[in-house]
Amino acid sequence: MVRLTRIYTRGGDAGQTSLGDGTRVAKHDARVAAYGSVDEANAAIGMARLHVEGEIDAVLARVQNDLFDLGADLCRPQAETPPGKPAPLRVSAAQVARLEREIDAFNAQLAPLDSFVLPGGTPAGASLHMARTIARRAERDITALAAHEPVNPEVVRYINRLSDLLFVLARHANDRGARDILWQPGENR
Numbered sequence: 001m002v003r004l005t006r007i008y009t010r011g012g013d014a015g016q017t018s019l020g021d022g023t024r025v026a027k028h029d030a031r032v033a034a035y036g037s038v039d040e041a042n043a044a045i046g047m048a049r050l051h052v053e054g055e056i057d058a059v060l061a062r063v064q065n066d067l068f069d070l071g072a073d074l075c076r077p078q079a080e081t082p083p084g085k086p087a088p089l090r091v092s093a094a095q096v097a098r099l100e101r102e103i104d105a106f107n108a109q110l111a112p113l114d115s116f117v118l119p120g121g122t123p124a125g126a127s128l129h130m131a132r133t134i135a136r137r138a139e140r141d142i143t144a145l146a147a148h149e150p151v152n153p154e155v156v157r158y159i160n161r162l163s164d165l166l167f168v169l170a171r172h173a174n175d176r177g178a179r180d181i182l183w184q185p186g187e188n189r
Contacts, residue, residue, distance in 0.1 A: 121174035
């Protein structure tokens with residue numbers, strides 16, 4: 001576990017920060033941007049949780065914890081673990097599989113869509129759509145990083161499934177789709 005006794009260190013005052021392996025990088029480094037976007041998605045999920053309860057809240061609580069795992073994975077560049085050192089925390093295929101099971105279970109309770117869904121509906125649905133769009137940004141930042149540096153492929157799979165889960169949960173929170181706002185192509189021409 002992490003123990004924080006001091007919140008500020010002044011270590012970043014010159015525009016640099018430390019990765020999980022101790023490497024110093026610019027605060028605008030692609031790796032820092034990627035896990036920063038994951039942190040934003042996590043905060044948006046925390047806001048969405050203010051509007052949900054029960055099973056959806058329990059799913060989102062697990063996701064928030066997983067997103068800290070994902071951030072821990074991203075903040076430690078892929079490298080061989082030196083002998084005698086503990087392996088870094090990495091997102092696993094089991095975490096991705098759990099998201100897929102949750103997507104399938106919630107989606108089975110919804111009617112199929114005949115149009116795209118506009119963000120909104122209920123406060124819970126709107127909040128979950130906001131979290132979904134931030135998760136999509138995190139996915140773009142992670143895949144941009146992965147184009148130049150090795151990234152655990154399960155991280156990419158997890159963040160991709162997460163936005164799908166948030167979409168399905170938003171529909172579920174919108175009275176199981178009854179309060180979804182559907183796109184009407186060309187309606188305002």
